[in-house]
Amino acid sequence: MELCQVPDRAGAADVSRLFAEHGNALLRFCYLQLGDAHLAQDAVQETFLRAHRRRASFRGECGEKTWLTAIALNCCRDIRRRAWFRRERFSPALSDLPEPSEPFDPGDDTVITQVMALPPKYREAVLLHYYQGLSVRDIALATGTSENTWSTRLRRARSILKNKLERWYFDEEDL
Numbered sequence: 001m002e003l004c005q006v007p008d009r010a011g012a013a014d015v016s017r018l019f020a021e022h023g024n025a026l027l028r029f030c031y032l033q034l035g036d037a038h039l040a041q042d043a044v045q046e047t048f049l050r051a052h053r054r055r056a057s058f059r060g061e062c063g064e065k066t067w068l069t070a071i072a073l074n075c076c077r078d079i080r081r082r083a084w085f086r087r088e089r090f091s092p093a094l095s096d097l098p099e100p101s102e103p104f105d106p107g108d109d110t111v112i113t114q115v116m117a118l119p120p121k122y123r124e125a126v127l128l129h130y131y132q133g134l135s136v137r138d139i140a141l142a143t144g145t146s147e148n149t150w151s152t153r154l155r156r157a158r159s160i161l162k163n164k165l166e167r168w169y170f171d172e173e174d175l
Contacts, residue, residue: 014055015048015051015052015055018048018051018064018068019048021064022064022065022068023044023048025065025132026044026047026068026069026072027040027041027044029069029072029127029131029132030043030044030047030072030075030076032116032123032127032131033073033076033080033123033124033127034076034079034080039079042079043072043075043076043079044072044075046075047068047071047072047075050071050075051067051068051071054071061141062138062141062142063138065132065134066134066138066139066141066142067142069128069132069134069142070142070143073124073128073142073143080120110165110168111161111165111168114161114164114165115127115161117164118157118160118161121153122153122156122157122160123157124153125139125150125153125154125157126154126157126161128150129150129154136150136151136154
């Protein structure tokens with residue numbers, strides 16, 4: 001007796017391939033969005049469930065990574081909207097961040113700490129553009145909003161970060 005049957009083996013194989021290619025990056029992205037490893041795992045699992053259910057609706061207007069990132073972003077937003085999430089204070093600890101697929105030497109974590117302190121809509125813009133490597137056009141296509149919205153959010157996030165990090169890169173000797 002099988003407990004779980006996958007009616008469409010080709011679809012399951014496709015989701016497995018997508019998970020192998022993008023699962024780690026999406027887990028890190030969701031962790032930065034939610035600040036909790038278990039919630040991030042739930043969001044990634046939900047992302048791939050939604051991707052499997054909706055794979056027939058994928059039109060190819062954007063890349064698979066963009067499509068999956070948009071689904072993951074919506075899953076994270078859904079979790080953040082829940083009343084219990086708003087009552088709790090989740091703050092991602094950089095030491096708990098899931099391991100990247102490529103080696104990364106963070107050095108000074110001042111920049112990432114300031115990015116994580118941004119309001120959610122600006123943090124999303126920075127993470128999608130710089131961390132996930134999506135263009136403003138891809139973000140707009142994936143989220144169904146205008147390019148101007150994301151350009152404005154990126155510009156405002158850069159301005160906030162510029163003010164917060166203005167004196168950060170100087171040595172004390174330079175002052």
